[in-house]
Amino acid sequence: MSQPSSHTPNGGGHTGTAGGGAAAPNDGGRESPAMQAFFAARQRKNEHMMKMYALALCGLVALFFVFHWTRWLCVRAERSWRPLATLGRPFVAIERFVRNLLVRKVPGFKSAGHALLVTTYVVANVVVGFTNVNTSSKATLASRFGWLALSNLGLVIFLALKNTPLAFLTAYSYERLNCLHRIAGYTMFIWMVLHASLYTTFFSESGRMVTKFKDRSEIAAIVAGFSFLTVVLSATILQRIWYELFYVVHISSWIMGIVALGFHQPVIANKGIIVTLLVASMWILDRLIRITRVLYYSLNNEAKLYPLPNGGTKVIFKKAPARAAAGKHCFIWIPAVRKFETHPFTIYKTDSLEFTIKAQNGFTHDLHQNVVANPGISVRASLDGPYGTFPDPMDYDKIVLIAGGGGATFTFGLVANILERLHDEPHKSITFIWAVKKHENLAWFKEHLETLKSHAHSPKVDVSIYVTRSPVASQHHHHLPHIHGHGLLHQTQSRMSESSSGGSSPPISPTSGGSGSPDTEKMPQLPLHTHAQNHAVTLSEKDLEHGGGGVPVVSHHSNTAENTTGTESHHHNAHGYEHAIKPGRPDMVTLIRQAVVGTPSNQRVLVAACGPDGLMRVVRDTTARLIQGDGPGVELHCEQFGW
Template sequence: MAWSGSGSSSGSGSGGSASGNSTWGGSGSGNGGGGGHASSGSWGGAAAIARQATNERQLAMFAAAICGLMGIFIILHWSRAIFSKVSHSSCSTMPLAAPFGAVTRCIRRLLIRKVPRFNSAGHALVVASYVGINAAICFTNLDFSVASNFAARAGWMTAGNLCFVVFLALKNTPLAFLTAYSYERLNCLHQIAGCTTFLFMAMHAITYTVYFSKKDLLRLLVEKEQIAAIIAGFAFLSATLSAIVLRRIWYELFYVVHLTCFMVGIACACFHQHELGKRIIIILLLAASMWVTDRAIRVGRAVYYASNNSATLYPLPNGGTRVVMKKVPTRAVPGKHFFVWIPAIRRFEMHPFTIVGTQPLEFIINSHNGFTGDLYKFAQAHPGAKLRASVDGPYGTFPDPMEYDKIVLIAGGSGASFTFGLAVNLLERMKETSTKSIVFIWTVRQHESLSWFTQHLQTLCTHDHSGKINLSLYVTRAPVSPEGRLNPRVESPDDDRTHTMSSSSSLGASPTASTPDVEKALARAKISLPPIAHHRSTLSDDIEKEMERERGLHVEHANKGKRVSAIETTTTTAAAEEAEDTEQHGNPRVTAGRPDAATLIRQAVNSTPSSQRVLIAACGPPGLMKVTRDATASVIRANGPAVELHCEQFSW
């Protein structure tokens, strides 16, 4: 961005003087800091005009490079989709199918592994490419002999990156369709791009301030255009710091600060560079228009779905809340998520929660501080209460499980809302002749938490295709009496809450009881939570600790209302035996400890013919996701089955 100035000023180099309202455009010929002569207008020297043209070309190259980076993902996504369909069709005759598959699998084997500071090596590669593009565009075709040249370039880079940051933040992003990456999966790059934008803005401001100080032109900083720039700078600084400091500890405050500072910052930036001839205003207006359009779409949806809509609240054991919406929006699919608005809890806030069922639309929400904590307290005080509500969405992308022969679903804690939704939806879509198989693994901290998904367990066990699913449940804190029986009532060390069953509740409708009451309700429906078999765990204890910090995005599903016989318990003491059991379709088991997820994944993939496809979908704490990523990478082979990995966003 160029600094605007007015009044009578002088410059060095080939410049002369300028009177009236002027824009400091840059250097003179060779060495210099002023620019050409202009009266009541812009500094219009040949050097300034050339610098403007160069910066415009550089920014066009930046836009082309970013579009090219996105284009690579678009091409890879659709080429892999086409290749998968053709290579697994009965009439596949593509001569390049085998080489293409071998190359892509070799690359994916490396890129999906977890690396420090990033979800995967692929994420790190994208960030490195983005940083490299910025460095190349910023520091090439630039005359460093004049400080104002670099200051101006940094201003242009600020504007270009700001536009990209807004694009990445769009909830209704076109990339969700073009690349299967929805906004929450782009959040890592959004954060990096935001920090990069602020860095360029700081370099722009500092360099120009030093330049003006050397030229004895600091008086320009008190002009209204420069005051607007200073306000914009502090606004973007606050937005950046809020993302770094507040986001993890107080999300609601972060969101308000982040959003407010963005609006103030972009408005002041537009006032700072309001001349259409400079073209930066066009970039800023493009960013603002994208943001406004996205907000308008979201508000429009929320208003539309608010008509004659309500949410019914039921408290669950261990701090959970079941939310049942009256209306079911179109395109609602289990596994995706909605932003839920309940004004009686928080009038000006919407929060994302995963869909686990659509008949009716249901969410199960784990309570933490803020909105989810207030929601749970209200549900406890008023079980079965109906509140005015609305939703915005659905959002999220993931592979269609119907396109795979074996589906491995792994969840930790409330991440099961994602996997339960996928599993139940998949069973309902299967045909009688389907040969698909499902491996379902769920780990919870306490036995009581199993009752959150009673209806789901019932559906998975009694569905016509229940023989095609292998269900394994794990409890990391398994209280057992001296006689070896499950202790019916154990509170979390930091939880002294008690729960009472609503008199109007039924199985899965309002399970608000302590463990004995839950088990009575389950007994009336002829379903029992099994005792726990002890199991040697191999995952790190960090997974259990991470579950304590999990955010509730998650949900429950309605089922066909069939009754279930007692769930049998299988005892296993070795990871290899456990892996073998995974392939035996039968009644589920509850095991004390944590699963050896890596062994289970390897066993599931290795037992699949090379002509078939395997989907591994997981949602849980970072430790579990790391194990899942690394284990999946180890089983991707050129001569093995096609393996697809999807790690669902566990928290914001």
């Protein structure tokens, strides 16, 4: 940020015309009094506008703060004094109408609310960029844009903090802020490019480019510019291709960028350096907290590692961090696998701190290879965390948990969390829906599936499990892996067949409610004969017209129904799981609707989901439409394993 000032010779070379009408510097290179006054006035305007910008951002945070805590208070007040519910009805109706619109997915954004927030942010930037500034002066505009780049850099880092105050203030923890971190990053970069381009044009027009390139602060500006370009490119390109390389490049370029920025604006009176130091300190403090945690939790700690079928690894820590709760996540450090890497994984059990990890191509792959070679091995390990925020499930009467694949780590964590805290609350119920690609994946959570059946409160849990790449049900024998005890992998022979129990029957649709979505593609249709051999299949003419995908009707297993009627004992299928396992993709729209629509209007429903993008889209849109003024209170929480 080139910032000519009355206090330094930095901007001493500006001509009066380009500088906005001020007098030219005198022969000694010193600024004339008119020039000094001009720069001082410009500095004041810029500072004023940056304060306005900071206030606008604080206002946005305050809105979220007020919204979050007002709702929190209202729910508690309503519970302790029922008449409040009647009094507050009109406000509730308005609030639900707004949320119904804001929660929905819109193209290019996670939700309409997200789009609105981003639009507000962009408008605020444009207003601050072009208000109270002489737009006909390139240097003056460049100076304003430089300030905006710096202010947005502060925002970028604030949104990147793992230990962010926003987690407490607004219930948005760092991973949910990551998309805003990116948007702020791109915005900062655009202002920086505009700042540099305008000053470059200005200096070349006034024939002073060569002199400027000899200036140490301008060389620092060029270094900073290229560093931030690398930061942006690494996030845009490298992150998807090679996460570890992205991380190293992203962080080292950012450090280089902020140091260079300090040299670009070294004069305290200009205040740019103060902002730079504040931003750097914020980041360093966050890092120190994280490193201290990892060091602290490495003392007298170790992790036991067990292989799971299909590339899974179970990690059990000896020592858990304070405030660990199922559903939150920690960054795991296992130096025997990777010395300088930590990766985020979701806690799904806290009595012994457990994680279930699916092998990808980097750390998780090496971890799995190690474990397969040494099952049950104990290794030195540590953690940073816990992180993550989600609504307290105990505040709700009905909890609908939906997971796709490994996302079940989150929902199994939540259900365990609820079962632990559940007392005799007859109105409380849980719907647990899980879709996996293969039967083998079920073994990852065998213990948890058993708990869902054997727990004292299991009658309150309605479990639906779907295997989307269901094997052709036949008389063939397959090896089906099972886990025992703490997850040691054993291969046992088991017959692959589908099973069903009696009862009501939600349809399994060939589309998961959002045709053409990525997860739809990942979940191939079952061959017709598979269904036909095992279930009553209902095919309408329309289904046949559309390629015979079919809408097979299979039974829906409900613990509640079984236990209240006493007409059916626990179902034990051919895989050793006591839950009915259904082939094909779940019709999420119908399942969510069924779970929510029957709930009385004086109750509250939490829909919490974790899985691939396509699944999340369907869950988000369906749930948004169910937020109705005259229906039950509906809350949505979407958790995703990535950013």
